[in-house]
Amino acid sequence: xxxxxxxxxxxxxxxxxxxxxxxxxxxxxxxxxxxxxxxxxxxxxxxxxxxxxxxxxxxxxxxxxxxxxxxxxxxxxxxxxxxxxxxxxxxxxxxxxxxxxxxxxxxxxxxxxxxxxxxxxxxxxxxxxxxxxxxxxxxxxxxxxxxxxxxxxxxxxxxxxxxxxxxxxxxxxxxxxxxxxxxxxxxxxxxxxxxxxxxxxxxxxxxxxxxxxxxxxxxxxxxxxxxxxxxxxxxxxxxxxxxxxxxxx
Numbered sequence: 001x002x003x004x005x006x007x008x009x010x011x012x013x014x015x016x017x018x019x020x021x022x023x024x025x026x027x028x029x030x031x032x033x034x035x036x037x038x039x040x041x042x043x044x045x046x047x048x049x050x051x052x053x054x055x056x057x058x059x060x061x062x063x064x065x066x067x068x069x070x071x072x073x074x075x076x077x078x079x080x081x082x083x084x085x086x087x088x089x090x091x092x093x094x095x096x097x098x099x100x101x102x103x104x105x106x107x108x109x110x111x112x113x114x115x116x117x118x119x120x121x122x123x124x125x126x127x128x129x130x131x132x133x134x135x136x137x138x139x140x141x142x143x144x145x146x147x148x149x150x151x152x153x154x155x156x157x158x159x160x161x162x163x164x165x166x167x168x169x170x171x172x173x174x175x176x177x178x179x180x181x182x183x184x185x186x187x188x189x190x191x192x193x194x195x196x197x198x199x200x201x202x203x204x205x206x207x208x209x210x211x212x213x214x215x216x217x218x219x220x221x222x223x224x225x226x227x228x229x230x231x232x233x234x235x236x237x238x239x240x241x242x243x244x245x246x247x248x249x
Contacts, residue, residue, distance in 0.1 A: 001157055001188035002028040002051070006060035009046055020046045022212045023060070028205075030156070031186040033179060035203035037196060037236065043212040044192040048159050051190075053077060064157055078106065081150035081158040083178075085165035088142075091135035095126055095145045098134065099152055106153035113152075120148040123181070124174075140171045147178050158182055160191045164198060176202060196232040206232065210239045 009021045021043040028034040036044050049055040051062045053073035061068050067075040089098055096117060103113045121127045124144045129137060134145065150158055160179070164172040179202050182189050193199055199206065206223065208216040216223050216235065229235045 001030050001032075001065060002034075002190065003063040004047075004051070004060075005062070007047065007050055007057055007062060008059045009043075009050060009055065010058045020212050021050070021057075024207075024209070024212075024214045025060075026207050026214065026217055028157075028188045028190060030188055031183055032205065033183055033189045033191060033203045035199035035206040036190055036192045036209065037194065037199055037206055037232070038209035039194050039240075042194075042209040044194075044209055045161055046212075047209075048161055048190070048192055051076075051159065052080060052082065078153070079155050079157055081153070081155040082161070083146060083150045083158065083163050084161040085143075085163060085167075089134040089137075089145050089149075091133065093134055094131045095134060095137075095148070096130045098145060099148060102149050103152045108153055116152055116154070117148075120151060124148050124178075139166065140168070140174070143167065143171060144174065147174075155187070157188045158190075160189065160193075162193055163191065164193070164195065172198070196236060200232050208232075208236055208239065210236075215239050 004024055004026050007021060007024045011018045011020055024047060026034065036047065038044050046055065050057045051069060053069045053076055057070070061070045064076045064079050069076045099117045100113055103116065108116065121130055124147055126141070126144050126148060129141055134142065163175045167175065179189060179191065191199065191203060200220065205219050206217070207214050216226060220232070223235050224230060227235045227238060229238065
């Protein structure tokens with residue numbers, strides 16, 4: 001479903017090259033949840049932006065259902081849904097109007113829009129505020145609307161960028177249940193996060209990014225065998241250089 005092949009991105013900063021992502025390769029299959037893990041600045045969001053076609057890779061490519069983002073970005077976007085903590089909703093529209101607007105952008109047939117809206121409304125429990133202005137919704141309610149938006153065109157692939165950021169325990173549990181639903185519906189899912197404990201609960205395989213490089217990739221059992229560590233946190237801490245407060249400093 002998703003094939004990332006030697007994806008790299010170099011930015012210019014102060015007359016120097018700054019490598020944000022370097023030679024990243026991995027695949028994600030149907031019905032699989034892949035955790036793209038790393039601290040802030042590791043290159044996670046840059047990688048997702050290249051998969052989405054929002055950022056041109058310096059080298060390498062990404063394919064979604066066989067379509068290369070470098071040559072067929074529109075076909076790739078048709079097959080993607082995006083859930084991001086930074087995504088907003090139009091404040092003066094209702095959730096119903098927002099869902100309809102996004103469905104029309106993705107050429108969802110008009111007879112199917114009401115059906116899809118009704119299904120997602122029930123699934124994500126947004127029916128009681130479906131016709132309420134988005135400006136009046138709580139953070140959790142807005143996140144439910146964003147989750148519905150990502151599925152309005154029924155994409156085979158869903159990308160999630162720090163989906164639990166800013167959410168309380170109840171809101172985070174909604175995200176967990178949503179990801180389980182995507183797996184049940186055989187979607188290919190990439191979850192980008194720095195919350196390793198959450199990733200351990202949800203993901204089938206993991207890719208650990210550090211300074212733009214994919215240092216480890218595989219199931220937890222595979223990573224445990226490779227590193228001799230038990231938890232994702234222990235595995236990842238081994239990748240980080242000693243800081244000023246570390247015992248070896």
